[in-house]
Amino acid sequence: MTSGELAARERVLGRISAALGRERSIASVDQLPADVSDRISRHQRHTLPTIGDDLVGRLITQMEAVLMSVVRLQSRSDVVEAVRFYCASEGIDGPMTVSPALADLDWPAETGVGAASGVELTSVTPCLAAVAETGSVALASHAATPATLNFLPDNHIIVLYENQVVAHVDDALAKMRDLDPLPRALNFVTGPSRTGDIEQTIEIGAHGPRRMHVLLLPGDPPV
Amino acid sequence: MKPESLAFSANASRALLDEDLKAALSHVKTGFVGKRLEAISVVPEWQQIREEAAALKNHVLDNLDHYLVAYEASVQRNGGHVHWASDGDELARVVVDICTQAGARTVAKGKTMVGEEADVNGALEAAGIEPIETDLGEYIIQLAKEPPSHIIAPAVHKTKEQVADLFHEHHQQYGLTERLIDRGALVNEARTVLREKFRVADVGITGANFLIAETGQHVLVTNEGNGDLTSNLPRVQIVVVGIEKVVPTLEDASSLLRLLARSATGQHFSNYTSLMSGPKREGDLDGPDAFHVVLVDNKRTEMLAGDLKEMLRCIRCGACMNHCPVYGSVGGHAYGWVYPGPMGSVVTPAIIGVEKAKDLPHACTLNGRCAEVCPMSIPLPKLLRRHRQTTFERGLQSANARYGLGLWAWAASRPKLYRGLTRMSVSLLSRLGRRRGHFRRLPFAGGWTQARDLPAPQGGSTFMSLYAQQRSAEEAGQ
Amino acid sequence: MSPETQTTPGTVGLFVTCLVDLQRPNVGFASIRLLEAAGCKVVVPESQTCCGQPAYNSGDNASAQRIARNVIEAFEGLDHVVAPSGSCAGMIREHFPELFEGDAEWQPRAQALAERTHELTSFLIDVLGADPAQLIPDTARFDGIVTYHDSCSGLRELGIKEQPRALLASVTGLDLKEMDDTEVCCGFGGTFCVKYPDISERMVSDKAALVKATGAGAVLGGDMGCLLNIAGRLSRLDQDVRVYHVAEVLAGMTDVAPIGAVNNAIADNGKANEGTRR
Numbered sequence: 001m002t003s004g005e006l007a008a009r010e011r012v013l014g015r016i017s018a019a020l021g022r023e024r025s026i027a028s029v030d031q032l033p034a035d036v037s038d039r040i041s042r043h044q045r046h047t048l049p050t051i052g053d054d055l056v057g058r059l060i061t062q063m064e065a066v067l068m069s070v071v072r073l074q075s076r077s078d079v080v081e082a083v084r085f086y087c088a089s090e091g092i093d094g095p096m097t098v099s100p101a102l103a104d105l106d107w108p109a110e111t112g113v114g115a116a117s118g119v120e121l122t123s124v125t126p127c128l129a130a131v132a133e134t135g136s137v138a139l140a141s142h143a144a145t146p147a148t149l150n151f152l153p154d155n156h157i158i159v160l161y162e163n164q165v166v167a168h169v170d171d172a173l174a175k176m177r178d179l180d181p182l183p184r185a186l187n188f189v190t191g192p193s194r195t196g197d198i199e200q201t202i203e204i205g206a207h208g209p210r211r212m213h214v215l216l217l218p219g220d221p222p223v
Numbered sequence: 224m225k226p227e228s229l230a231f232s233a234n235a236s237r238a239l240l241d242e243d244l245k246a247a248l249s250h251v252k253t254g255f256v257g258k259r260l261e262a263i264s265v266v267p268e269w270q271q272i273r274e275e276a277a278a279l280k281n282h283v284l285d286n287l288d289h290y291l292v293a294y295e296a297s298v299q300r301n302g303g304h305v306h307w308a309s310d311g312d313e314l315a316r317v318v319v320d321i322c323t324q325a326g327a328r329t330v331a332k333g334k335t336m337v338g339e340e341a342d343v344n345g346a347l348e349a350a351g352i353e354p355i356e357t358d359l360g361e362y363i364i365q366l367a368k369e370p371p372s373h374i375i376a377p378a379v380h381k382t383k384e385q386v387a388d389l390f391h392e393h394h395q396q397y398g399l400t401e402r403l404i405d406r407g408a409l410v411n412e413a414r415t416v417l418r419e420k421f422r423v424a425d426v427g428i429t430g431a432n433f434l435i436a437e438t439g440q441h442v443l444v445t446n447e448g449n450g451d452l453t454s455n456l457p458r459v460q461i462v463v464v465g466i467e468k469v470v471p472t473l474e475d476a477s478s479l480l481r482l483l484a485r486s487a488t489g490q491h492f493s494n495y496t497s498l499m500s501g502p503k504r505e506g507d508l509d510g511p512d513a514f515h516v517v518l519v520d521n522k523r524t525e526m527l528a529g530d531l532k533e534m535l536r537c538i539r540c541g542a543c544m545n546h547c548p549v550y551g552s553v554g555g556h557a558y559g560w561v562y563p564g565p566m567g568s569v570v571t572p573a574i575i576g577v578e579k580a581k582d583l584p585h586a587c588t589l590n591g592r593c594a595e596v597c598p599m600s601i602p603l604p605k606l607l608r609r610h611r612q613t614t615f616e617r618g619l620q621s622a623n624a625r626y627g628l629g630l631w632a633w634a635a636s637r638p639k640l641y642r643g644l645t646r647m648s649v650s651l652l653s654r655l656g657r658r659r660g661h662f663r664r665l666p667f668a669g670g671w672t673q674a675r676d677l678p679a680p681q682g683g684s685t686f687m688s689l690y691a692q693q694r695s696a697e698e699a700g701q
Numbered sequence: 702m703s704p705e706t707q708t709t710p711g712t713v714g715l716f717v718t719c720l721v722d723l724q725r726p727n728v729g730f731a732s733i734r735l736l737e738a739a740g741c742k743v744v745v746p747e748s749q750t751c752c753g754q755p756a757y758n759s760g761d762n763a764s765a766q767r768i769a770r771n772v773i774e775a776f777e778g779l780d781h782v783v784a785p786s787g788s789c790a791g792m793i794r795e796h797f798p799e800l801f802e803g804d805a806e807w808q809p810r811a812q813a814l815a816e817r818t819h820e821l822t823s824f825l826i827d828v829l830g831a832d833p834a835q836l837i838p839d840t841a842r843f844d845g846i847v848t849y850h851d852s853c854s855g856l857r858e859l860g861i862k863e864q865p866r867a868l869l870a871s872v873t874g875l876d877l878k879e880m881d882d883t884e885v886c887c888g889f890g891g892t893f894c895v896k897y898p899d900i901s902e903r904m905v906s907d908k909a910a911l912v913k914a915t916g917a918g919a920v921l922g923g924d925m926g927c928l929l930n931i932a933g934r935l936s937r938l939d940q941d942v943r944v945y946h947v948a949e950v951l952a953g954m955t956d957v958a959p960i961g962a963v964n965n966a967i968a969d970n971g972k973a974n975e976g977t978r979r
């Protein structure tokens with residue numbers, strides 16, 4: 001912060017405390033009043049919408065409602081073939097990049113591994129969680145899961161394990177909270193990119209992926 | 224942008240004659256109103272969630288400085304920089320400084336309403352830096368050199384033919400010479416052009432929907448994904464945001480997100496809801512090298528101190544304007560500044576001054592539909608009345624209106640005099656209007672008779688004197 | 702009758718409202734007929750004028766307070782105050798107490814009045830728990846399709862929606878057909894309609910089109926402001942749709958010309974002209 005900005009900080013905080021009828025504001029976070037720091041560390045949830053017990057069923061319904069397709073696979077070793085099959089059946093023929101986290105699978109030789117470069121048509125990534133409430137996948141960025149793969153390619157294929165399915169957005173956020181360090185980005189993606197900016201009529205593929213496909217596996221992801 | 228809110232009446236009248244605008248505004252109803260209703264009807268807990276959200280926001284406002292300091296510390300923990308700006312000019316200066324120091328030539332921008340308040344684009348251009356809007360709606364109006372006309376659908380006033388003309392004019396330089404008219408084709412064309420802009424942008428600037436004190440993250444909501452490209456591709460990331468956007472925890476943000484998407488577009492969740500903080504972590508293969516947040520006051524502390532405090536609960540969902548019949552008639556540009564509709568009529572005078580926007584609080588029938596749909600239960604009509612009080616106290620209303628009203632109010636608190644006056648005028652008007660039952664024109668009633676006939680009083684005298692006659696006849700008959 | 706409703710209705714002060722006083726005495730008489738049919742003793746305090754909305758909504762709180770004090774004095778001591786208007790009843794119920802916030806003498810009096818004040822249809826149904834079938838006289842006959850405009854203040858400040866409909870269901874011959882967007886403002890808004898006539902014109906035109914689209918021969922409502930606005934627009938468009946206040950229909954007092962149509966009123970002792978506009 002420049003000295004001008006330091007002055008701005010003082011000014012804004014001063015105006016707030018004056019507005020709230022306090023003599024002065026705190027200068028740093030160590031002076032946080034106990035009730036405020038308590039409020040922050042309590043992680044109290046608000047009323048949540050009821051969504052029933054069949055989380056996976058609800059997730060699939062919600063995903064399909066926002067134009068994501070879902071297929072179930074038996075095991076991790078089926079992923080490569082499922083990706084090939086999906087691309088063939090959708091007529092997708094072009095470069096593909098996968099997250100480093102999935103590099104151990106038996107991908108075709110020309111498959112890229114790493115962040116998106118902008119030329120790939122398709123990406124394949126794991127995810128942190130999927131939310132039954134909304135039909136979202138939650139993707140946490142990391143060296144092994146670069147965030148650009150979620151946005152640049154035309155087609156995004158996500159590998160999801162049933163035990164990653166959570167009920168509410170709050171549950172996915174709680175999973176993120178446990179990551180150390182906090183990921184730079186946590187992206188909830190709920191269907192392919194869309195816009196209603198021309199005559200409020202929905203069009204798909206405004207900036208990000210035009211297609212999203214979920215490969216649903218039983219059990220837990222490998223550690 | 225330079226406020227033009229003083230010209231509200233003239234601008235509104237002009238807008239009403241614009242047939243293209245009328246056609247475009249009809250999409251607000253089909254695109255937003257029905258979908259919102261559907262989306263909330265499947266959440267029986269809606270009212271409960273709404274009440275908790277208002278309480279949460281009230282709690283934050285009462286501890287605003289504390290939560291901001293906590294947020295600041297969390298951002299710093301994640302390796303980000305926090306800046307403060309007490310007004311729009313300071314915001315523009317901070318942003319230009321960061322861009323200049325980064326040696327930036329182009330800046331990709333996600334939608335930011337605070338940025339519009341401060342005309343960040345103008346400041347960047349003046350510094351020789353090219354800002355590119357990446358939200359499709361913002362991009363369209365940037366090409367048209369117009370301000371936004373809706374807070375979540377900035378180009379809602381444009382028909383697809385108008386968009387086609389704009390793209391045809393501006394995209395020839397990229398070798399795209401065909402005038403496309405199909406919506407999907409237009410979206411695709413913009414995607415192609417903007418992809419290249421993302422590739423070369425040095426800095427990405429976005430707004431934020433919420434700031435989370437606990438984690439130092441900001442939440443950014445879009446449907447297009449442009450906000451995420453803007454945040455992930457350029458080497459420097461800047462977030463500009465009003466100070467009222469802070470919330471304590473992840474759970475608090477989650478609760479407000481539930482209200483936001485459903486109220487705004489009738490979605491259960493927006494397509495892209497992202498939480499971000501700080502530059503790339505060790506080993507990360509993508510993400511910005513530097514991360515800045517600018518916390519902006521720009522009169523928010525004045526609202527906090529005064530009787531418009533409740534307005535700071537606003538989450539900018541746009542539901543109030545989608546349901547406002549005045550907005551639906553005149554569109555967003557008539558309001559003459561960044562924020563239109565009911566929330567704009569409260570916020571604009573608060574930021575630019577009542578003197579410069581004295582019409583806005585009055586251009587409302589106080590029908591209350593906005594407050595009914597507002598997910599944050601903001602009593603918009605009540606806040607508009609507060610502004611009206613200010614315009615009255617400062618003598619900002621037209622002399623005619625003040626004089627007429629004063630005279631009437633004077634009589635209305637003197638029952639005997641009032642009785643006499645009303646009896647006289649009713650008897651005159653009913654005699655004059657007897658033949659037709661209504662008036663086509665009447666002196667001093669031009670505002671009324673321009674659009675409609677004035678029904679003549681039903682009969683000869685006022686209710687009060689007819690009732691008195693009836694009573695004395697009854698008594699005499701007994 | 703629900704347990705919380707009263708057994709003896711008591712004395713009701715009729716708050717006539719300034720628009721009924723000036724424009725449509727028939728609504729006042731219809732209200733009296735309905736209240737008496739429900740067993741109330743009705744009085745009409747002579748010193749009443751207006752509820753003060755024009756001043757209040759213009760930001761002139763000092764004038765609004767002066768007028769409000771006059772209302773409070775005029776109606777103190779009565780069991781109930783009833784107005785054939787959602788917006789005037791809303792003003793007294795919702796805004797009088799607010800207007801005197803911090804005033805030790807007047808705030809409690811405003812509050813006490815607010816608690817006893819009701820809109821007409823809401824009073825009949827919610828407070829008295831009246832049985833529409835008993836209350837509505839056999840003479841209340843209104844043939845054909847009608848549509849109902851929900852006035853904003855009544856709807857949103859007082860929750861008036863089902864009450865007029867429940868009562869209208871007992872009127873012989875009446876066939877209620879809801880219009881689209883019945884809860885959307887008609888563009889009256891008190892001084893709004895003369896301050897911003899162009900915007901108001903668009904809004905009331907939209908409303909007139911929605912009324913017309915139902916094919917109804919009449920539009921009813923509970924607030925004279927909206928009704929004058931809608932009637933005025935329909936008349937300007939030469940639309941043959943009759944406009945009445947709901948109280949007139951419920952009391953079987955539609956033998957006068959509709960609002961804005963040829964004047965053949967009680968004062969003339971004229972017979973009902975069959976309600977055509979001109």
Ligand code: SF4
Nearest residue numbers: 537538540541543597
């Ligand atoms: S005032 Fe309410 S409805 Fe309007 S934008 Fe703000 S939160 Fe949404």
